[in-house]
Amino acid sequence: MASMTMPARPRLPGLLALCAVLLLAxxxxxxxxxxxxxxxxxxxxxxxxxxxxxxxxxxxxxxxEEANAAGGIQGRPIELLYRDDGFDPQRARQAAAELIAVPVEAALGPMTSLIAEQLAPQFTEAGILLMGATPLSPLLAGRDDQFFRTLSHTNPDARDIANHLGRQRGLRRVNVIIELSNSSYTRPWLADFSRHLQASGAEVGLTVEFSRDQQTDFAALARRALADRPAAVVLISSALDTALLATQLRQQAPQLLLATPAWAAADTLIEMGGRAVEGMITAQAFDLNDSSAAFVAFKQRYQARFAQPIDTAALTSYNATHVLLAALQQRLPGEHPKQALLRIRQFQGVQRQIVFDDFGDSDSLFYPMVVRDGRFSSPE
Known part of the structure; x- marks a missing residue:
């Protein structure tokens, strides 16, 4: 009778040792x-x-997301810690205190000059770099602090809008409605606009001021701005308030020419303003007609990711983040992000080079725009 070979029984100590090695690894x-x-x-x-x-x-x-997909920063993943400032200085300072306590390596934002003026000293005292997105206030320029930004603080859109109204349209007088909630941006912008408008042979007439709150009467503001029947009104306010003001102005003066700074040139302006903002003159910080591979690819990636078109805030914030990440990637051992930014100086943005001066400021172009058929378009 043939003998039967029994299968070898597993050696328990060996298996346990193997599991221990794998678990340790x-x-x-x-x-x-x-x-x-x-x-x-x-x-x-x-x-x-x-x-x-x-x-x-x-x-x-x-x-x-793109940086993490490419391996992060020197092999380390990047994590964003979000805080909402609510356009409220006190809330913004609290948000900054929370991030400083973490601590974060650097911070991105804010989007407005009002909040940037509150946060720049706070982050500077903490020794943490703050990379601004769209704050344009000249009051933040020329400071040896921890605040950097990739947009120009010289308000080139004020010059372009003034030249369009004065030289191209031949207007002699323009009225203004100005929001004071963000006065560190709006007042300098008005001063630059007035200077350029005078150089074009025109002047600012009535100036209607307001500070936004829940009781703001936009119809009354419009009536005051239209008191002397102007041919044009410039609205120096946020996208939402500009849309609300434009609606009231156009109801009372359908043929009125309207203009607004790049600050308001966001999707909300068109979504909320509708037909009331048709023909509005404004500007954006990027060239809509750019057909370069880099810009087209960015536009497609952004629209695919967020199901909405790009605007100045989106592109500028992408550029600012890309610059900060590049500096972190290239910094030397023990080097502070500010030192890395000032050592490298020049960075490639989506459409142009970004070059920082000794104070973390940079120059940038603004491109004239007009709202046409519910879209931002280049003027004819």
Missing amino acids: ACEEQVAAPPPIRLGVIVDVSGPSASLGLAGRNGMQLAV
Whole structure:
């Protein structure tokens, strides 16, 4: 009778040893995983400048997602810690304090000059870099602090709009409605606009001021601005308030020519203003007609990711985030982000080079725009 060979019984001590080795290796791998680079984000997503904040947050998020897909910063993943400033200085300062306490390696935002003026000293005292997105106030320029930005603070859109109204349209007088809630931006912009308008042979007539709150009477503001029957009114306010003012102005003066700074040139302006903002003169910080591969690819990626077209806030915030990430990627051992930015100086944005001066300021172009058929278009 043929003998039967019994299968060998597993050697329990050997299996246990193997499991222990594998478990130890997994634990070592987990322990060795690099910690994330934490970056703070402070933008308004609930207040009157939420259209800027939401688009800006999208631009920041896209830049970080792309960087993480490419391996992060020196092998470390990037994590964004979001805070909503609500266009409220006190709330913004609290948000900054929370991020400083984490601490974050650097912070992105805010989107408005009012909030930037509050946060720049706070982050400077903490020694943490703050990369601004769209704050344009000249009051923030020329400071040896921790605040950097990629847009020009010289208000080139004020010059372009003034030249269009004075030289191209031949107007001699223009009325203004100015929002004072963000006065660190709006007052300098009006001063630059008035100077350029005078150089074109025209002048600012009536100036109607308001500070936005829940009781703001936009119809009354419109009546005051139309008291002497102007041919044009310039609205220096946020996208939402500009849309509301334009609606009231056009109801009372359908043929009125309207203009607004690049600050208001966001999707909310068209969505909320509708036909009332048709023909409005404004500007954006990017060239709509750019057919370069880099710009077309960015536009497609952004629209595919967020199902909405790009605007100044989205592109500027993407650029600002990309610049900060590039500096973090290239910094030397022990080098502070500010030192890395000033050492490198020149960075490639989506459409142009971004060059910082000794104070973290830079120059940029603004492109004239007009609202036509529910879209921002280049003027004819």
